[in-house]
Amino acid sequence: xxxxxxxxxxxWLVFGVLYPAPLDRLVGGREIxxxxxxxxxxxxxxxxxxxxxxxxxxxxxxxxxxxIVLVQCAALAYxxxxxxxxxxxxxxxxxxxxxxxxxxxxxxxxxxxxxPALQHFGLSGPQLIGARRRGPPTRTIR
Numbered sequence: 001x002x003x004x005x006x007x008x009x010x011x012w013l014v015f016g017v018l019y020p021a022p023l024d025r026l027v028g029g030r031e032i033x034x035x036x037x038x039x040x041x042x043x044x045x046x047x048x049x050x051x052x053x054x055x056x057x058x059x060x061x062x063x064x065x066x067x068i069v070l071v072q073c074a075a076l077a078y079x080x081x082x083x084x085x086x087x088x089x090x091x092x093x094x095x096x097x098x099x100x101x102x103x104x105x106x107x108x109x110x111x112x113x114x115x116p117a118l119q120h121f122g123l124s125g126p127q128l129i130g131a132r133r134r135g136p137p138t139r140t141i142r
Contacts (some may be wrong), residue, residue, distance in 0.1 A: 003041045006076065010036060013080070018087040020125055027088050027100055036079035044072040088126040090118075100126070 011033065015021070019029030051064045090101040103121060111119050118129070 003044050003072075007037045007041050010040070010076070010080065014083055017123065017125055018083060023088050023091075023100060023126065027102055028086075029083070032079075032083050032086060036076070036083065039075045039079060040072060043075070044068060047071070084123070089121045090129050091126050092129050092131045094131045099131075 014029055014033045014036075015024055019027065019033075024030050024033075047068045048065065051068060052061070056064070085103055088100045088102050089106065092099045092101055106121075118127075
């Protein structure tokens, strides 16, 4: 039950904040979330079923279950860290198309050259920005 609540809270974070529709499909947010839920909801109860034995003493059983909870929390924390690090930070309009820019795509060594509004990435979802092309405009031949 607790695992399902954690999965629901994670779903809100992933799909409600970091990967709003349709970005969840475009940049792979769904796949990362499915792995996160599989680890949290399936592995926790599965490990508990494997470890649980009524013949064990209360102290030994509590230690085993506590270890499973710690492993589950560590896996959830790492999964959420991965989701946050792979999130889209900008949706840029480039002339005739939109391009999704994810956090790993940003060259952080060049951030000091960017405008101040674009130097920080919040957790409130991607920013919609416009990009100018350098050089002469492209022409369509008819």
